[in-house]
Amino acid sequence: MATLSEILEIVVVSMRDAFLAVTVFVAAMVLLFSWLQYVTSGKFVEIIRERKKIQPIIGALMGLTPGCGGAIVMMPMYARGYVTYGTVVATLIATLGDSAFVLIGAAIADSSFVAPLIAVHLISFFVGVSWGYLIDFIKITPNKPIGDFGPTFDYDEPQEFDESHESPLADLSREVPGGLSYKILHQGYLFWWGVTIVGLFFAIALLVWSGQDPDFNLELSFDLTTRDGFITWVGLLGTTLSIILYIAQRNWFADDTEASIGDKLHSFRETLIHSAGETAFVTFWVMLAYLIFEFSMLFAGIEEADLAKYGDGFIAVTTAAIIGLIPGCGPQIIAITAYTKDMISFPALVSNAISQDGDALFPLLVRHKAASLWATVHTTIPALITGIVLLLFEITF
Numbered sequence: 001m002a003t004l005s006e007i008l009e010i011v012v013v014s015m016r017d018a019f020l021a022v023t024v025f026v027a028a029m030v031l032l033f034s035w036l037q038y039v040t041s042g043k044f045v046e047i048i049r050e051r052k053k054i055q056p057i058i059g060a061l062m063g064l065t066p067g068c069g070g071a072i073v074m075m076p077m078y079a080r081g082y083v084t085y086g087t088v089v090a091t092l093i094a095t096l097g098d099s100a101f102v103l104i105g106a107a108i109a110d111s112s113f114v115a116p117l118i119a120v121h122l123i124s125f126f127v128g129v130s131w132g133y134l135i136d137f138i139k140i141t142p143n144k145p146i147g148d149f150g151p152t153f154d155y156d157e158p159q160e161f162d163e164s165h166e167s168p169l170a171d172l173s174r175e176v177p178g179g180l181s182y183k184i185l186h187q188g189y190l191f192w193w194g195v196t197i198v199g200l201f202f203a204i205a206l207l208v209w210s211g212q213d214p215d216f217n218l219e220l221s222f223d224l225t226t227r228d229g230f231i232t233w234v235g236l237l238g239t240t241l242s243i244i245l246y247i248a249q250r251n252w253f254a255d256d257t258e259a260s261i262g263d264k265l266h267s268f269r270e271t272l273i274h275s276a277g278e279t280a281f282v283t284f285w286v287m288l289a290y291l292i293f294e295f296s297m298l299f300a301g302i303e304e305a306d307l308a309k310y311g312d313g314f315i316a317v318t319t320a321a322i323i324g325l326i327p328g329c330g331p332q333i334i335a336i337t338a339y340t341k342d343m344i345s346f347p348a349l350v351s352n353a354i355s356q357d358g359d360a361l362f363p364l365l366v367r368h369k370a371a372s373l374w375a376t377v378h379t380t381i382p383a384l385i386t387g388i389v390l391l392l393f394e395i396t397f
Contacts, residue, residue: 090132097358324355
């Protein structure tokens with residue numbers, strides 16, 4: 001029977017570690033890539049539109065960028081006929097969404113995750129490009145109404161281009177000010193960034209200390225007069241603020257929307273705000289994953305090694321691909337976190353990475369229901385194939 005002190009320790013340690021081991025590093029990466037989207041917004045649209053022969057490659061590269069922003073901006077381009085359906089599929093296959101930040105954070109904290117990080121992105125890119133070209137080669141483009149279920153093959157039809165807008169990115173909606181949630185996010189982000197900067201300093205210090213002493217372990221303490229106690233409180237405060245921002249966004253499974261992307265493309269202040277919101281989203285789901293794993297072991301009386309037994313084999317690969325069918329990044333973050341905790345195999349990781357579409361499926365669903373439905377099929381098939389091949393040949397990292 002678990003004691004109250006054991007439960008409290010799990011909650012506190014999970015909140016602390018979610019912030020110091022993941023959030024602070026994710027925040028830096030999210031801000032970097034959000035800034036790159038801000039300074040390059042719209043400038044690459046004509047280049048992509050005019051180079052149809054390499055569109056699947058460009059789409060896969062956009063999908064590779066951590067977060068869902070790169071994939072989301074491709075969806076209105078497809079809806080307006082600027083890119084092929086194969087490009088959409090290549091983009092969705094290559095994207096790991098916000099779960100990519102979890103792997104990046106793990107690689108920063110532990111060099112043993114660098115090889116899997118690189119490998120899963122290279123595999124996703126190769127599969128995305130290959131599958132995208134295959135779809136374009138056999139001329140599949142799902143342009144029927146949703147009632148007429150199934151793809152059509154009139155790919156040779158000339159595509160109409162709407163010249164009424166300078167860029168399809170100009171169509172991205174903007175958030176409407178108003179309400180308590182909006183004020184919390186747009187006024188509280190500075191405090192969140194302040195705590196995150198402090199947390200980043202201590203997270204880097206922890207990496208240095210652990211590098212100098214392999215047996216180093218941060219103890220749980222609530223005494224602010226000690227180093228461990230102060231760091232614990234920084235982690236608790238950072239995660240608490242992240243949960244507040246997460247709730248204020250009112251997006252439970254997806255953080256990036258066309259509205260947030262539209263804002264980030266037009267204002268650096270909005271880039272800071274929504275980078276905070278995106279990181280808060282990742283923090284919440286990572287903390288949830290930590291709690292699920294830790295309480296599973298506590299109440300079931302099992303060890304991590306026991307959980308790992310169920311994370312290998314065909315069932316794990318299939319389950320990971322099925323989880324990837326769920327729109328949004330939340331469940332995918334839990335799946336990727338399971339890999340960083342050595343609870344699922346590398347083939348299962350790849351299967352989920354290829355199958356998942358991140359937040360990009362939501363704007364595609366609004367703009368083209370048939371394409372969004374078929375896209376989930378056309379990303380899950382290569383996910384299963386690739387995962388099983390890696391499993392059969394015992395390829396792991």
